[in-house]
Amino acid sequence: MAAQEYARPHARLHLAGFFGFGPAYVWSRAPSNDVYYDFAAWRRLAQTAERGLFSTLFLGDSQRLREHLGRITDHSVTGRPDQLVLFAHLAAVTERIGLVATLNTTFTDPADLARRLATVDVLSGGRAGWNVVTTDNDWTGENFRRGGDVGHADRYRHAAEHLATVEALWAAWPDGAVPGDDTWSVPGALERVVRGVRRAWPSLPPSPQGQPVLFQAGESPEGRDFAARHAEGIFSRYLQFDAALEFAADLRRRLVAAGRPDDDLRIFPATRIVLGDTESDAGERARWFRDATWSDRRVRAVVEAVWGHDLTDHPVDGPLPATDPVVATQTITHGVVNTSDRPLRTAAAWRELAEARGFTMRELVLHLNDTVEFVGTPSSVADELARYVRAGAIDGLNLQPNSVPDGFDDVVDRLVPALQDRGVYRTAYEGTTLRHNLGLRPAVARRHAGHTVTTREESA
Numbered sequence: 001m002a003a004q005e006y007a008r009p010h011a012r013l014h015l016a017g018f019f020g021f022g023p024a025y026v027w028s029r030a031p032s033n034d035v036y037y038d039f040a041a042w043r044r045l046a047q048t049a050e051r052g053l054f055s056t057l058f059l060g061d062s063q064r065l066r067e068h069l070g071r072i073t074d075h076s077v078t079g080r081p082d083q084l085v086l087f088a089h090l091a092a093v094t095e096r097i098g099l100v101a102t103l104n105t106t107f108t109d110p111a112d113l114a115r116r117l118a119t120v121d122v123l124s125g126g127r128a129g130w131n132v133v134t135t136d137n138d139w140t141g142e143n144f145r146r147g148g149d150v151g152h153a154d155r156y157r158h159a160a161e162h163l164a165t166v167e168a169l170w171a172a173w174p175d176g177a178v179p180g181d182d183t184w185s186v187p188g189a190l191e192r193v194v195r196g197v198r199r200a201w202p203s204l205p206p207s208p209q210g211q212p213v214l215f216q217a218g219e220s221p222e223g224r225d226f227a228a229r230h231a232e233g234i235f236s237r238y239l240q241f242d243a244a245l246e247f248a249a250d251l252r253r254r255l256v257a258a259g260r261p262d263d264d265l266r267i268f269p270a271t272r273i274v275l276g277d278t279e280s281d282a283g284e285r286a287r288w289f290r291d292a293t294w295s296d297r298r299v300r301a302v303v304e305a306v307w308g309h310d311l312t313d314h315p316v317d318g319p320l321p322a323t324d325p326v327v328a329t330q331t332i333t334h335g336v337v338n339t340s341d342r343p344l345r346t347a348a349a350w351r352e353l354a355e356a357r358g359f360t361m362r363e364l365v366l367h368l369n370d371t372v373e374f375v376g377t378p379s380s381v382a383d384e385l386a387r388y389v390r391a392g393a394i395d396g397l398n399l400q401p402n403s404v405p406d407g408f409d410d411v412v413d414r415l416v417p418a419l420q421d422r423g424v425y426r427t428a429y430e431g432t433t434l435r436h437n438l439g440l441r442p443a444v445a446r447r448h449a450g451h452t453v454t455t456r457e458e459s460a
């Protein structure tokens with residue numbers, strides 16, 4: 001496609017330093033798992049990302065250790081530091097990069113979350129973001145007073161109410177009002193937020209970006225509509241080119257239906273990038289990362305999660321087990337990657353696929369976990385990313401480092417200059433806030449003068 005034929009010939013790519021929790025080379029081959037709790041490693045990653053003019057850091061969340069066959073497992077990252085505490089530290093050693101935390105609306109309290117997020121936003125000079133998730137499992141719920149699972153529709157209803165309260169609290173402190181100033185201390189200057197029969201008061205003034213930037217992650221029609229109504233960014237799963245284009249078009253339609261401009265939201269799927277001196281060098285590195293990520297033990301764990309019992313003696317380079325899954329012990333609450341609540345059906349589908357394609361157990365698991373990655377020379381990867389961005393398929397990437405703590409080095413040193421040469425990447429931060437650097441308008445909830453502060457009429 002010639003440059004002038006693109007839907008957005010002048011669009012620019014945003015990079016986000018992302019840390020997921022699936023099976024990953026990054027944690028399995030790091031000098032030790034302790035690197036996840038080592039501040040020096042986080043600082044190095046954050047400062048490298050900022051040197052590479054990344055728009056933001058972006059952390060996923062999981063609030064409970066995972067289980068496999070009834071026992072705590074280390075097949076995925078074990079434990080995660082509290083994101084806002086980590087970001088408070090990282091804000092002190094960075095200047096411009098954004099700090100987007102994934103926090104759920106199902107198990108948190110709005111006033112508490114509003115205050116903690118506003119604290120990071122104010123202390124970082126307006127660099128905070130909130131990836132609003134609903135968290136869809138009861139094994140996370142077990143760690144919270146609210147407990148258990150909440151049905152899908154209820155989760156989104158609850159999320160809308162939670163978010164409305166948080167935004168009302170953020171908006172209730174008048175812009176420019178300073179403690180000590182007469183306009184601030186007079187009764188009624190600070191607005192009270194009424195939520196049901198309860199009252200809440202704001203804790204902090206707004207940061208230079210007004211309020212944290214809102215992201216959303218959830219892909220059902222309800223999730224997409226929630227994003228179209230409230231969010232300014234979305235963490236998506238769609239990266240195959242046509243699927244990404246279709247997803248973007250669907251979201252733009254929903255934005256317009258929600259009364260917003262169709263360029264009001266940034267789309268960030270997650271991926272990895274593997275660079276090499278030649279295409280074949282890059283391909284070899286990608287295969288090496290894949291093999292290092294998918295140890296025999298991890299391959300077996302994916303199958304065990306469906307079959308429901310230990311398969312230690314089953315060779316991973318042979319066919320799937322001939323026996324059927326042990327149905328009774330397998331439920332979605334086990335919380336291991338790829339868990340299924342319909343083991344017999346999943347096993348039948350996997351067998352059919354493996355037989356049709358002649359897959360061993362390992363080949364099947366690799367096939368099922370095959371995600372779109374950008375593998376090539378800096379120049380070929382930059383060309384491909386420019387195509388995605390200019391066609392309007394994506395706005396940014398949640399980029400997983402391939403190793404810790406040096407995982408962003410080659411992207412920053414080799415890919416970023418190639419993207420800049422093509423005019424598809426910034427050469428300096430445009431501003432000091434995350435909102436400014438993502439090219440966003442004021443938050444949806446703050447657009448209209450005299451925005452609503454009261455989320456529900458106070459009952460008598």
Ligand SMILES: Cc1cc2nc3c(=O)[nH]c(=O)nc-3n(C[C@H](O)[C@H](O)[C@H](O)COP(=O)(O)O)c2cc1C
Nearest residue numbers: 060061102133134135136217218219220223235236
């Ligand atoms: C790309 C993506 C990333 C997500 N990341 C998280 C996460 O880090 N933590 C979390 O608790 N839930 C996460 N979720 C779960 C969602 O918040 C939501 O509960 C789930 O996707 C079910 O909603 P849906 O049917 O609208 O997709 C993620 C969902 C998607 C699609």
